[in-house]
Amino acid sequence: MKQEYADIIHRCFRCGWCKLPTNYQDFNCPAYLKYRFETFSSGGRMWLLRAWLNGDITTSERLQQIFFSCVTCKNCVEACALPHIKDKLVDIFIAAREDLVEKSAVPPPVRDYLKAMSISGNPYKKPQAERGTWAEGLDIPKYTDQEYLFFVGDVGSYDEVGMKMARSVATLLSDTGVSFGILGEDETSDGNDVKALGEAGLYEHLAKQNIGILNERGVKKIITLSPHGYNAIKNEYPEAGGNFEVYHYTQVLGLMMNDTMPKGTLNAKVTFHDPCYLGRWNDEYWAPRFALGSIPGIELAEMDRNMKNALCCGGGGGNFFTDILGTGKDSAAQVRVSEAVETGAEILAVACPLCYKMLDDAVKAEDLGEKIRVMDVAEIVNESRK
């Protein structure tokens, strides 16, 4: 554990502000919401970490479960009462995971995920050659010297829902006249969630591989599908020598090309779910709302927990792949879709392929399909044009 972190762990008061959003509405820490033991709150984790480092508790399976159930959503960072430690909380949890990974003391799903990432380069254990199949039939060029590179990431490349989303975004970018290309089978995982799960070495390898290709191809500007990739490339890659101008696709649509974006009318009430890696991690709350709000007919309704107070879908910090939190009435995704239904919206808009899948599954689990459907921002714009 870095000295900088070891020096401040004891400063957590475990006062519990971290469990709630700043409007106190309900528990907003997905791990605590699910398990309800104090140990699964950020404060509990801080105190356990101190006990573990002091040798007061051992490296048990329970301890691993507690550390790997954090979804790194940063609600605790937002809500913590102590200005001098709050910003470090999630970094400390990730550092604790690094220590556990180093000791090979990780829950089996984390082990399997990391193994798949190091052997196959993706969590789905699919061939690298299939990375570009999502784009088949769309006539999207490989990146040569276009203005932007469209970076798709693991979920957009291999997961059915993610691929659908990648296609929507690519179609809309093309129709908006954006000059872009893709890497296809040359793309490497952005490594964001590998890092969040504490495998710093593997992350570095993935980042360097990506940076190498991006630099080799002369890429300067990147549009990402996923806020996770956006976060890694924007905030982490510079340290590894990758300096790019990075945008999340909603920033391109909502802020840069709102006027040129082709759109029709869609008479629908829509509520937007803020992805943690776009919102709390990168302070971008307005771009997706601008994109949605610019479509005639759309009425935007906010959930009570929105923007800095948004409840995570539960898929952050690697949990999308490891599913340590699992499903059930108290799972963040299931609570979140019920909250979306309460707004009266018929569409739950998302801007992240992980949120898309988590919330889509939750709609099914809660049997809310009659009331609400999950769609990504680009898909909604495309729908308005039909």
Add this chain to the structure above:
Amino acid sequence: MDTIYKKIADIVGSNYVSNAAEELYIYSRDQGVQPARLPDYVVMPNSTEEVQKIVALANKEKIPIVPMGGALVLSGLTIPQRGGIVLDMKRMNRILEVNEKSHYAVVEAGTSQGMLQAYLKKHHPKLKHSVPDAPPVATIGGNIAIHGSGHLSQSEGGFHTEMVTGLEVVLASGEAVKLGSCSTVPKWFSRAPIPDLAGLFMGWNGTTGVITKIGLKLFPSPKLKDVMMFMTEDVDSITDILFRIIDTEMAEDIAFFVSPKPAYFEGYQLIMISVVANSEKEMKLRLELIRESVREYIDSKEAGFLPLPPYMKVKLVGAPQKNLSEFADVMKGGGFEYVGAIMPVESIPEAYRAGLEITSKHDITYSMGARIVGRGSCVMFYYAYPFNRADSKNIETVAKALEETNEKALEIGGIPWKTEISGQQLILERMEPGTYKMMTEIRKLLDPNGIMNPGNWEVQS
């Protein structure tokens, strides 16, 4: 497998009971300086029925049971002194009813202060409840069990227990009983006019039963808020100043405080006065009347109102006050504990001087202050001492200072509130023998096997 564990799991489900080292570690301690003691199980019930079954099982097996809410009392009252079950009540957090016409709410005991606040703001914006300055995850049940107070305690009738309109409690036998109007008619409007049995569970630290439901008075929530800060150097004038302000009946919350930090505040006595109103006109009038009440002090240049910049006002009008939790970081050490002593307003100068003496003797920093309760019937005078969790010597010093403060508070004529086991001993030593005898007999009757939070409110042998 441990048969008790299995029996508990059969009641609450295996996800909501734990005897893992991690849970036992965390539930064995709180944020203050009291020593840790391990529980045997941590259990999280979801309904009164589940609480009944758990308590009945504990009673049969003679296993101690410690109800726990937010575990934010700081004085170790949820630390299981004799092991057993810690009953974490926070899954029982449903808001069951808000009666807008009769201004009361019925909530499950594990409902957090924050959630009730948010719920009222959204669904019944004209109403609010009295909020302690504890972090918002503190529970309504935990606060009632210790006679808490909050931002309406000055203006709306006193301690939070005085705002309780009814209770549902589970006795050590496993029986659930309703107390107050809800015992007789299906509404939770009042504890009167029938014999007031609710008092058997409030201020008892969970030693007489588990509170499962609470009826709570609600109060009007005017739209406009403002805050004034009055400052004087003369602590002996505080009582008079406070009563002048209290007697205007124009203020919501009134709190006196002193702090050695920032340095330019040292030696000054500050009074924070929160004011609410429904219109600008009303606000102006309220502020003016408060100003008038202390005009003599202002004219004599002995004291005056501090101008507050808007950003500071925004911070100060909120309830709960987040900056109180921040106090835990004063020593860069993640801890503080306080003696809160209930005493008459007139005792403030003496209480303040005693605090200065104790903190200077132990060379520790502090924050001191007093919240007015019940329009001046008394105050909760607090002596908060921060400490560094990583420094065991510092913890020892603060523990000693807290003990001395408890003694001093009693000497002055106050009574330590929600006090540590050692503080309870000091109170019991001074209590009329007849009163203590009655307390013991009531407990024997309600809890013959002595399973309810044992160690609390009993003379230690």
